[in-house]
Amino acid sequence: MASVTAPAPAAGGGPAAAAARGQSPRTRRRRFGRRSRRDYLVFLAFATPNLLLIALFTYRPLLQNIYYSTLNWTLGAPVATPVGLGNYREFFTSPDTEGVLVTTAVFTVVTVGGSMALGLLVALALNKRVRGVGFARAAVFSPFVLSGVGVGLVWLFIFDPVVGVLGYVLRLVGSSSPQWFNDPTLTLVMVIVVYVWKNLGYAAVIYLAGLQSINKDLLEAAAIDGANARRTFFSIVLPLLSPTTFFLLVTTVLNSLQAFDLLRIMNPLGRGTNTLIYEAYLQAFGGANRAGYSATISTVLFVLLVLLTVFQLAILERRVHYR
Numbered sequence: 001m002a003s004v005t006a007p008a009p010a011a012g013g014g015p016a017a018a019a020a021r022g023q024s025p026r027t028r029r030r031r032f033g034r035r036s037r038r039d040y041l042v043f044l045a046f047a048t049p050n051l052l053l054i055a056l057f058t059y060r061p062l063l064q065n066i067y068y069s070t071l072n073w074t075l076g077a078p079v080a081t082p083v084g085l086g087n088y089r090e091f092f093t094s095p096d097t098e099g100v101l102v103t104t105a106v107f108t109v110v111t112v113g114g115s116m117a118l119g120l121l122v123a124l125a126l127n128k129r130v131r132g133v134g135f136a137r138a139a140v141f142s143p144f145v146l147s148g149v150g151v152g153l154v155w156l157f158i159f160d161p162v163v164g165v166l167g168y169v170l171r172l173v174g175s176s177s178p179q180w181f182n183d184p185t186l187t188l189v190m191v192i193v194v195y196v197w198k199n200l201g202y203a204a205v206i207y208l209a210g211l212q213s214i215n216k217d218l219l220e221a222a223a224i225d226g227a228n229a230r231r232t233f234f235s236i237v238l239p240l241l242s243p244t245t246f247f248l249l250v251t252t253v254l255n256s257l258q259a260f261d262l263l264r265i266m267n268p269l270g271r272g273t274n275t276l277i278y279e280a281y282l283q284a285f286g287g288a289n290r291a292g293y294s295a296t297i298s299t300v301l302f303v304l305l306v307l308l309t310v311f312q313l314a315i316l317e318r319r320v321h322y323r
Helices: 015-020 027-067 086-093 093-126 133-145 149-158 165-173 182-214 216-224 229-240 242-257 261-266 276-285 291-314
Strands: none
Touching: 015 242, 027 086, 027 093, 027 216, 027 291, 086 093, 086 291, 093 149, 093 242, 133 182, 133 216, 149 165, 149 261, 182 242, 182 261, 216 229, 229 242, 276 291
8 A cells, every 4th residue: 555645844834833843832922022122122232322422412402502592691691581582583683694694605505516516527537547546536535634724724824915825826927916804705705715625525535436336338338329428427427426416415515504614714703704603603702792692593503404404305305316
C-alpha cells in the first residue's frame, strides 16, 4: 500500500504555526511588547537630552521674547510696565519703519539673488575635469567658513577711500574713490557686495553637487538630438536643478534676514543698512536701551521668517521637479 505523507505546516503566522514552533500567540505578543518598550526607552534616552536643550535654549527664549514685547522695559531697569500691543502699534505707525522694511527687502532680495545667480555660474565653471579644479573649489568655498568679523574688517580697509586698495586702484586710472561710509546708499551697496562675496561659495558648492547628480545619459541624448549648450541648460539642467534651487532659496533667505556680523562691523551706526535685525540691536544696545521695543521688532522678524518659510514650502515647492 502506498504511503501518504502529511502536509508540512504553513510557513506563515497563525496559532497553528506558532504552536508548531513551540510558541503560543500570547508568548509572541509578550516578546514583541518587551522589544517595543525597550526600543521606546532607548529612544527616550537619546532624544530627551536634545529635546530638553532645544526647549531650554530655543523655545523658552522665544516665549520670553514674545512676553518682553508686551512690556515698556528699559534695559537694566528693575521694573517694567505692561503695555499690551502698544509696542506693536508704535512699530507699525513709526515713520522709520518703512525705511527699515525697505532696506531689509532690498538687502535680502539682492543678496539672495546675487549669491544664487553667481553661485550657479561658478558651479558651472567648476563642474569641469581640469587640472587644479579641486583647489579652485576650495578657494571659492573658503570665504563662507571665515569669520564674518574678520571678513568685515579686511573689506573695511579695502573700501577705505584714503588707504584702501580699491581707492588706490581707482586713483591709478584717474578716478576718485566714492565716499562709501558717508553715503547711506553706497554703504548698503558696499555691505551687499561683501555679503555676496562671502556667501556665493555656499551656493556654488550646493549647485555643484546638484550638477554632478544629473544623469549624463540625458545630456548625451540632448547632444545627439542636436540641442546646443544653451538649450540643454534651460530645458534639462535648470529644471533638474529645481530641488537644489528651492533648498538654496529657503536657506539663503533665512540667512540674509538674520545677517548681523557684517552689518555691525562695516557700519556700526546702521545708516543705510538698518535691517530689521540690526534695528532690534540698536533699540536695545545702541543707546535707546528699549529692550521691550527691541523684543517687538525681533518678534516681527520671527513672524516674517515663519510666513516666508511656509509660503516657500506651500507654494513654491509645487514648482519643484523631483526626479
